[in-house]
Amino acid sequence: LDIDSTLGIVHLDPMRLKQVLYNYLSNAIKFTPEGGRVTLRVRPDGSERFRIEVEDTGIGIRPEDEHRLFIEFQQLDAGTAKKFSGSGLGLALTKRLVEAQGGTVGVRSVFGAGSTFFATLPRHVTAETADITAPVTAWVR
Amino acid sequence: MKAILIVDDDAASLALVEGVLEAEGYETRKAPDPTHALEILKDWTPDVVLLDIQLHGLDNGLEFARRLKANIATRTTPIVAFTAYGESWSEAEARAAGCDGFLEKPITARMLADVVRRAVDKTG
Numbered sequence: 598l599d600i601d602s603t604l605g606i607v608h609l610d611p612m613r614l615k616q617v618l619y620n621y622l623s624n625a626i627k628f629t630p631e632g633g634r635v636t637l638r639v640r641p642d643g644s645e646r647f648r649i650e651v652e653d654t655g656i657g658i659r660p661e662d663e664h665r666l667f668i669e670f671q672q673l674d675a676g677t678a679k680k681f682s683g684s685g686l687g688l689a690l691t692k693r694l695v696e697a698q699g700g701t702v703g704v705r706s707v708f709g710a711g712s713t714f715f716a717t718l719p720r721h722v723t724a725e726t727a728d729i730t731a732p733v734t735a736w737v738r
Numbered sequence: 739m740k741a742i743l744i745v746d747d748d749a750a751s752l753a754l755v756e757g758v759l760e761a762e763g764y765e766t767r768k769a770p771d772p773t774h775a776l777e778i779l780k781d782w783t784p785d786v787v788l789l790d791i792q793l794h795g796l797d798n799g800l801e802f803a804r805r806l807k808a809n810i811a812t813r814t815t816p817i818v819a820f821t822a823y824g825e826s827w828s829e830a831e832a833r834a835a836g837c838d839g840f841l842e843k844p845i846t847a848r849m850l851a852d853v854v855r856r857a858v859d860k861t862g
Binding site: 612619623626690734735736737738 | 748750816818829838839840841842843845846849852853856857860
């Protein structure tokens with residue numbers, strides 16, 4: 598865990614931040630072999646934004662696959678969907694959650710050496726941006 | 739004490755759901771896949787089955803739901819299907835497979851507790 602002491606105070610939506618961190622961290626842990634390392638880093642990104650990074654020493658991602666990671670599961674062809682099964686869904690959701698708060702997501706990776714997934718967010722998530730809720734379905738019949 | 743069987747291949751998700759349900763006072767058992775779930779069901783009868791219907795590809799979780807609904811010993815046990823956000827195919831599929839409830843991830847602890855309580859209430 599590496600938190601930059603100059604970060605200062607940020608205001609965010611705890612529920613969504615938790616989901617984003619959960620998705621990034623569980624992914625990193627899943628693809629990092631035993632003895633590897635997963636680092637969560639939080640640092641300022643300019644004066645208006647901050648940046649969360651989850652770095653792992655896992656299997657990494659082929660450069661040609663990087664851009665597909667955050668794509669919605671159902672937009673992938675069957676073979677690719679299978680390949681990313683268990684990771685693509687979480688990442689597509691992460692992207693949606695972060696963008697709904699005015700942020701961006703991305704990844705840097707060295708194939709075979711590890712990946713760093715990041716999200717940048719405004720320091721202060723405003724009421725109206727935080728108000729966009731995912732249309733979640735739940736029923737019992 | 740009401741008992742819940744949780745079937746999910748994601749260990750982290752399994753642990754989270756278990757934590758929430760135990761805090762709500764349910765007895766829980768966990769299975770990472772339908773095969774293990776069937777083993778557990780041989781000598782243990784839950785009040786509700788909570789099932790990730792995207793287990794191992796698209797059909798396996800649904801197939802398991804259909805199987806439970808076709809078996810006289812388990813057909814009355816409510817099944818709550820859960821699935822990832824944005825999987826629009828899954829709601830109708832869950833319904834068709836005979837699932838009694840449906841939950842779309844991300845699930846909040848409150849939503850989970852609420853849906854499980856409603857499913858448990860069906861069993862009386």
